[in-house]
Amino acid sequence: MGKPIGGTVYISVDGTQLELSSDDVTVNIDETEREDVAPGYFTEKDNIPTIECEAFVPKDFPMATIKKNLSMSITAELKSGKVAVLSEAHLSGKQEVSGGAGTMKLLFAGKSGKWTS
Numbered sequence: 001m002g003k004p005i006g007g008t009v010y011i012s013v014d015g016t017q018l019e020l021s022s023d024d025v026t027v028n029i030d031e032t033e034r035e036d037v038a039p040g041y042f043t044e045k046d047n048i049p050t051i052e053c054e055a056f057v058p059k060d061f062p063m064a065t066i067k068k069n070l071s072m073s074i075t076a077e078l079k080s081g082k083v084a085v086l087s088e089a090h091l092s093g094k095q096e097v098s099g100g101a102g103t104m105k106l107l108f109a110g111k112s113g114k115w116t117s
Helices: 063-068
Strands: 010-013 026-028 032-038 041-046 050-056 072-077 083-092 103-109 112-115
Touching (some): 010 050, 050 083
Antiparallel strands (some): 010 072, 032 041, 072 083, 083 103, 083 112
16 A cells, blocks of 8 residues: 655744645754765764745745744644654745745754654
8 A cells, every 4th residue: 555755745934834835845954964985984064954945925924023033943744744843943045035936945944953753
């Protein structure tokens, strides 16, 4: 029997659910990043946990809250049942709205991230 692995994704910012323009969400909440330098050897550095998505920007979009809040909780619920939580997060990078599509790419970076299920 088949199991759902991809599809609908839900993103919430401090409990407010965003309307995503696609299900293409990237979750990177590992504590470290390793890079191989030779067979059997690697370097390791701290990783900045992030959740990246693209959302529609309707008239009631919480723009001011998302731009000003420096300690948000971002939750990503994946179709597979996995749930990622990014803590003490802020909006990172450029905040550009595409007028033609009515969307905005959002990159949230946080202090810590974890899989809750």
